[in-house]
Amino acid sequence: MSRKLAFVFVGIMIAVMLVTFFLVQELRHTIASSAGPALDVAVAIDSLIRKVVGLQTTVLFIIVLGACHLIATDRRRTKAISAQISNQTKKLLESKEKCQTLFDNTDALVFVLNTEGQYVTMNQYGLNYLNTSIKEIQHKYVEEHLGEKSAPRFRDDFRQALECGELTKSMEYLVIKGKECYVDLYMKVLKTGENEDPSILVIIRDVTQKKLFEEKLLQAEKLVSLGVLSGGVAHEINNPLGIIMGFCELLLEKTPKASEQHRVLSIIYKQSQQCKKIIEGLLNFTRLSGVENGHSNVLVPLHTVIGMLRGFLSKKGIELVLDLPETLPQTKANATAMQQVFLNVISNAMDAMPSGGTLRISAALRTKAPRQGDAHGTLPGTRQYIEINIADNGVGIPAENMNKIFDPFFTTKPVGKGTGLGLSVTYGLVTEYNGTITCQSPIMNGDQGESRGTCMTIRLPVAEE
Ligand SMILES: Nc1ncnc2c1ncn2[C@@H]1O[C@H](COP(=O)(O)OP(=O)(O)O)[C@@H](O)[C@H]1O
Ligand SMILES: [Mg+2]
Structure with missing residues (x-):
């Protein structure tokens, strides 16, 4: 101007x-x-x-x-x-x-629909989830990506959101592109210009993993209550059983060895011993017998167990391959408890190789904490931990049993041989010391031939000074 x-x-x-x-x-x-x-x-x-x-x-x-x-x-x-x-x-x-x-990377399917239920836009996460592109979804109805039963349910939710302006649903079961999942659903009507039709923002978050985790937690809680209950019963049975065994021993001493009575008494005594084994396992599982804390070097109980079993191993034609360091830092795990852990795991490995094989035991200090959530137990904030691998090349564990092996009373062994308590006790003891136990079966041999056998990995955090 x-x-x-x-x-x-x-x-x-x-x-x-x-x-x-x-x-x-x-x-x-x-x-x-x-x-x-x-x-x-x-x-x-x-x-x-x-x-x-x-x-x-x-x-x-x-x-x-x-x-x-x-x-x-x-x-x-x-x-x-x-x-x-x-x-x-x-x-x-x-x-x-x-x-x-932000829109593209929100870990949820975020999209906008018109009042007809046709896509207007979608974030990249959603496009990847549905394996589609923005071009492909234009003017398509959302139902096209939903299962037969999910589509009408989604349409009902959509209508309700249009009426009320907003809708929130959690743990809704949906089949999205053929994949069954549980989702948290949120819909909101977005007001635009006066004469324009509104659009509807939809956010779908896949919470299937969370749901599975919650189910597992529930199962674990059930197991804990079962453990407490059976632990109480076991405690009650322990004393009368001790008396039965005591009298049985007395009678065995007084009865001539070649007599029929001696044979029957021996059976009673043997079966009572089996009962005692089960009860001891139960008591350990519920920790009624108490788990002591104390710094220890896991190599000591490991060598003790190996020493105990060396004879059996060679008798059964099992070759022992050790890869153990001279020393390892201390863990908080109690030596007696660890002895039981190693005994349980190695006994299982021996049982898995009835006609011989190779048992590999290794231990090492590791520095990075393993990913949480993929192991039984947790290693909270661990920086240094000790990893013990016990691997056999035996029969392996069928995939359908993998989720059950740590359950109390789960056994595939004949009556009188297996109690199904070894691994549940082991699990209890290892987690007691903030450790984890994981199982891989079959062990992947890469291109070195057939994959077989089982590897149990026990991780224990190194004790802080
Ligand atoms: N190394 C292994 N190889 C194959 N199967 C195993 C191994 N370790 C454990 N299992 C399976 O896990 C089950 C549960 O083991 P455990 O709790 O120790 O009970 P038990 O040994 O009394 O059967 C076993 O019956 C067996 O089926
Ligand atoms: Mg066992």
């Missing part, structure tokens, strides 16, 4: 100067042709006009200077404004990008 004004001013001044210039020229002609007093008057007018022109030039010069200043200021201001605009545009673009990234 000011620049325009300056130009107009300068223009007017130049016009005035030009007019004055022509007037002066005219006057000069008149002076040249004048004489006497007329000449004096003409000279006086000429000098006046000269002064006026001088004044005008000065004024014009000042105006031009002023105009230049105005133009320069104006240009600077324009530059600042355009810099500000581009800065704001950049910020806007950045924020849009951030929103888009």
Whole structure:
């Protein structure tokens, strides 16, 4: 605006100067042709006009200077404004990008539907989940991605959301693209312009893993109560059983060895011993017998058990391969408890190789904590832990049994041989010391031939000073 004004001013001044210039020229002609007093008057007018022109030039010069200043200021201001605009545009673009990234990476299917239930847009997570593209879903109905039974249910929810403006549902069972899942569902009607149809924002979060975890937790809780109950019963039975065995021993001593009575008493005594084994296992499982804490080196109980079983192993044709370090840092695990853990796991490995095989036992110090949640038990915040691997090349564990082996009373061994308590006791003891126990079966041999056998991995956190 000011620049325009300056130009107009300068223009007017130049016009005035030009007019004055022509007037002066005219006057000069008149002076040249004048004489006497007329000449004096003409000279006086000429000098006046000269002064006026001088004044005008000065004024014009000042105006031009002023105009230049105005133009320069104006240009600077324009530059600042355009810099500000581009800065704001950049910020806007950045924020849009951030929103888009957030939208795309939210770990839920986020999409917008029109009132007909057709897709308008969807985030990248959703597109990946449905293995589709934004082009493909345009004008498609959401039901196309849902199972036969899920589609009408989703349509009902959609109608309800349209009526109420919002809808929240949790742990809803849906079949999305053929995959059964549990989801948390949220729908919200988004108000747009006055005359425009509203759109509906839908957020679907797959919570199947959470649901499975909760189910496992429930199962674990059930097992705990079962353990407490059976532990109580076991405790009650322990004393009368001790008395039965005591009297049985007495009678056995008094009865001639070759008699029928001696044979029957021996059976009673043997079966009572089996009962005692079960009860001891139960008591350990429920920890009624108590688990002591105390720093120990796991190598000590491990060597004790290996020493105990070495004879049996060679008798059964099992080759023992050891990979144990000279020393290891201490763990909080009690040595006696660990002895039982190793005995249980190694006994199972021996049972899995009835016609011989190879038993590999290794122990090492590791530094990075294993991923939580994929093992039985947790290693909270552990930085250093000891890993013990006990691997056999025996019969292996069928996939359908993998989830059951740590359950109390689960056994695949004949009656009288297996109690089904070894691994549940082991699990109880290891988790007691914040450790974990995981099982891999069959052991993957990569390209070294057939995969077979079982590997039990026990991890125990290193005790802090
Ligand atoms: N190393 C192994 N190889 C094959 N199967 C195993 C192994 N360890 C455990 N199992 C399976 O887990 C089950 C439960 O083991 P456990 O709790 O020790 O009870 P038990 O040994 O009394 O049967 C066993 O019956 C067996 O089926
Ligand atoms: Mg066992």
